[in-house]
Amino acid sequence: MKGKSLISINDYSKDEQLRILDIAKEFEKKPIQPLLKDYVVSTLFFEPSTRTRLSFESAVSRLGGKIIGFSDSSSTSVKKGESLKDTIITISNYSDLIVMRNPVEGSARFASEVSRVPVINAGDGANQHPTQTLLDMYTILQTQNTLENLHVAFVGDLKYGRTVHSLVIALCNFNCTFHFVSPVELKLPSAVKIHIKEKKLTYYQYTELNDVLPLVDILYMTRIQKERFSDPLEYERVKNLYNLNREMLNNTKENLKVLHPMPRVNEIDIDVDDSPKAHYFQQALNGVYVRQALITSILGLK
Amino acid sequence: MTKKELIVSALENGTVIDHIPSKNVFQVIKILHLETYENQILFGINLESKKMGNKGIIKVHNKFFQKEEINRIALVAPSATLIIIKNFQIIEKTQVQIPNHIEGIVKCFNPNCITNVEKVVTRFTLVQDEELKLRCHYCEKITVKNNMVFL
Numbered sequence: 001m002k003g004k005s006l007i008s009i010n011d012y013s014k015d016e017q018l019r020i021l022d023i024a025k026e027f028e029k030k031p032i033q034p035l036l037k038d039y040v041v042s043t044l045f046f047e048p049s050t051r052t053r054l055s056f057e058s059a060v061s062r063l064g065g066k067i068i069g070f071s072d073s074s075s076t077s078v079k080k081g082e083s084l085k086d087t088i089i090t091i092s093n094y095s096d097l098i099v100m101r102n103p104v105e106g107s108a109r110f111a112s113e114v115s116r117v118p119v120i121n122a123g124d125g126a127n128q129h130p131t132q133t134l135l136d137m138y139t140i141l142q143t144q145n146t147l148e149n150l151h152v153a154f155v156g157d158l159k160y161g162r163t164v165h166s167l168v169i170a171l172c173n174f175n176c177t178f179h180f181v182s183p184v185e186l187k188l189p190s191a192v193k194i195h196i197k198e199k200k201l202t203y204y205q206y207t208e209l210n211d212v213l214p215l216v217d218i219l220y221m222t223r224i225q226k227e228r229f230s231d232p233l234e235y236e237r238v239k240n241l242y243n244l245n246r247e248m249l250n251n252t253k254e255n256l257k258v259l260h261p262m263p264r265v266n267e268i269d270i271d272v273d274d275s276p277k278a279h280y281f282q283q284a285l286n287g288v289y290v291r292q293a294l295i296t297s298i299l300g301l302k
Numbered sequence: 303m304t305k306k307e308l309i310v311s312a313l314e315n316g317t318v319i320d321h322i323p324s325k326n327v328f329q330v331i332k333i334l335h336l337e338t339y340e341n342q343i344l345f346g347i348n349l350e351s352k353k354m355g356n357k358g359i360i361k362v363h364n365k366f367f368q369k370e371e372i373n374r375i376a377l378v379a380p381s382a383t384l385i386i387i388k389n390f391q392i393i394e395k396t397q398v399q400i401p402n403h404i405e406g407i408v409k410c411f412n413p414n415c416i417t418n419v420e421k422v423v424t425r426f427t428l429v430q431d432e433e434l435k436l437r438c439h440y441c442e443k444i445t446v447k448n449n450m451v452f453l
Contacts, residue, residue, distance in 0.1 A: 008442065083420055104415035106440025125414055127441050191444055 002300035005112040005119040009130040009166045014173045021138050023293035023302050024286070030288065031043070035301045036065030042095040043069035044087075045122070046078065046102040051262060051284065052122050056099050059291035068095060085114050090114040095300060100124075126162050132261055133166040133292040139283040140218055143257040147171070153179040153212040155242050156186040156222035156267060163261040164222060169195045175202050179212045180202035183238045186224070209242045213252050221260045221267045221280075227267070247267040249277050259283050311344060317367060318361045318385040319375070324348050325376040327358035329452055333407060334367070334373050341365065356411065372405060376400040376436070378452065402428045408436060411449040415441035424453070 001016055026296060027033070041060045044206070045053050060067050073297060084107055092098060092115040100111055101122040108121035108128070123129040126233055128189050141147050141203060152171060154164050158180055168178060168188070172195050180203060187205065206212055213219070226248055229235040246256065258279040260268060272278050296302040298299050322330055324347045330336075336343055342363035351357035366386060375382060376398040386394040404426045410417045417424045417440055425439035434447040 084421070085420065093310075100405045103414070104416050104419050105412060105414050106422075106444070107419075110420070110422055111417045124450075125441075189372065 001286035001297045002117055003296060004297070005115075005121075006130050006294065007108045007112055007119065007121045007124075007199045008135045009170050011130070015138065017134065017170065017173075020134055020290065020297060021141055022294045023297055024134075024138050024289040026302075027289040027292040028286075030113045031062050031292070033062075033068065033296075035296050036060060036063035036299070039065045039097070039299065040095040041065050041067055041295065042091050042098045043067055043071075043122075044098060044100045044102075045093065046071065046073040046100070046107075047072045048072055049101055049123065051209075052101065052129075055284070055287040056120075056122065056131075056291050059288050059295060062288070063292055063296065065295075069099075075125070076178050080275065084111065088115050097295060106219040120183075120298070122292065123162075126160060128166060129162050130166060130289070131168050131291055132163050132296060134294065135283065136163065136167045136220075136261070137285050139257075139259060139279060142215055143279055144255060147174040147176075149175050149177075150218060151177045151179065151216040152218040152220060153181060153187075154220045154222070155181040155209060155212075155244075157186045157224045157228065158182040158222075159186040160225065160228050160299070161222045164188070164220070165192045167220070168192055171172060172196055172201060175199075175201065177201065179206065179216055180204065180243065181206045181209050181212055183207065183241060184284040185234070186238070210248070213248060215253075215254060217255055217257075219256060219258045220251075221258060221264070223263065223265050224262075224268060238265065242267055243269065244272060245274055246271040249275055252277065254257075309376050311334070311361075312340055312390060313344075313361050313387045314390055315388050316341075316361060316363045316365050317372075318387060319362070319372075319379075320357070320376075320383040320385060321351065321354060321381045322358040322360065322379040323381065324356055324358040327360065330358075330360060330375045330379045331380075333378065333452075334371070335343060336360070336362065338366065370401065372406070373401045377404070377407060377450065380434075399427055400434070404428070404436060407453060408445065409451040410438045410441060410443065411445040411451075412438065412441050412443040415443065417441075 057067050081107050088111045099120045099122050103125050105125035105127040108124040112119040158164050224239055226235050257279040258277055327347050345359040347358045349357050382398045384396045405422050408426050416422050426436035429435040431438050436445045
């Protein structure tokens with residue numbers, strides 16, 4: 001995968017995805033490996049992000065690489081009206097790899113076409129966030145020892161949640177059965193369902209969280225985002241619909257793990273945190289291993 | 303019959319693009335850059351048609367299009383027939399086909415797409431479905447027929 005940008009999860013084949021997860025396992029065992037000693041990685045965050053940026057920067061630091069970049073475009077020449085094209089061409093002269101988050105959809109694909117060095121998409125608006133998908137896959141593999149034939153439930157905002165869309169598309173390669181729990185107005189878009197249908201897999205839709213709890217191996221919770229609603233009353237109506245507490249885990253499979261891309265608000269009670277079935281903090285840690293694996297693999301070091 | 307064919311006079315050599323929806327004739331001219339073509343071009347709008355009721359037609363003198371070039375018009379004139387004429391004789395008659403990849407021509411429907419924010423040429427792939435749907439190469443959103451705006 002040397003030199004191959006990662007913009008959309010489907011840019012990498014199933015084998016390539018599994019290869020990244022394999023390398024991530026090596027980093028989980030031995031996180032400090034000074035492979036990036038002579039490398040510079042740019043992290044260009046045109047909109048604020050805590051988790052993703054710090055996770056990338058932690059990954060580069062643990063590999064001994066140098067980081068240049070910005071965490072907010074207001075202090076850059078973008079404010080002076082510089083085009084994304086010019087910014088990317090310039091910065092690709094300064095570094096060996098670009099990690100970019102930008103609120104404009106498709107900006108990452110475009111950046112990868114004008115950049116002289118590979119680009120990793122760290123989120124382009126509501127479109128793609130492939131490193132989140134890889135770390136979600138890694139976490140599922142870690143907890144279930146397989147990605148094949150699982151029953152996976154997605155809960156909350158399935159309409160706008162890009163992490164859900166990408167993970168569903170990725171899991172279509174692994175013969176999974178999908179259980180979608182959401183308010184009617186936040187159902188999974190048909191553009192994503194097309195992928196499930198193409199692979200002739202099965203999905204079920206629910207409005208009640210309790211209906212899926214006994215059935216699944218993975219419970220992927222998401223936050224319902226206030227900013228998605230034009231009508232505040234509508235948000236008030238749905239915001240507390242799906243609230244997972246510890247007691248609800250009693251009637252679930254032994255191997256069930258609860259995941260969440262974070263940040264959470266009130267979808268998971270804090271009393272779930274200590275349950276052996278809670279796995280969302282480990283999931284966030286896995287982000288570092290997966291990003292280490294991806295970076296070293298793209299730079300041809302693994 | 304003879305009279306009808308002569309409404310727009312016959313070509314000696316060149317291409318006839320027939321069965322264009324009348325309202326899209328100018329769009330077809332634009333897509334094929336015929337406004338800068340230096341040979342003779344004849345076109346008709348709101349002509350009677352057995353097949354369509356009402357149609358447009360363009361006759362381009364001494365011009366033979368490449369497949370990729372002519373298929374670009376399929377988005378605005380999916381019903382179009384191409385007739386290649388040599389020495390007043392019909393040599394070939396074909397239908398246009400919507401190409402799998404489309405560059406330029408159509409605007410992405412997503413206002414937050416990079417192609418609507420910066421100077422980036424739009425690129426789409428055709429989604430295999432009953433109705434016409436294009437997936438943006440950049441933002442990956444789908445533009446359906448009803449939302450299509452031509453550049």
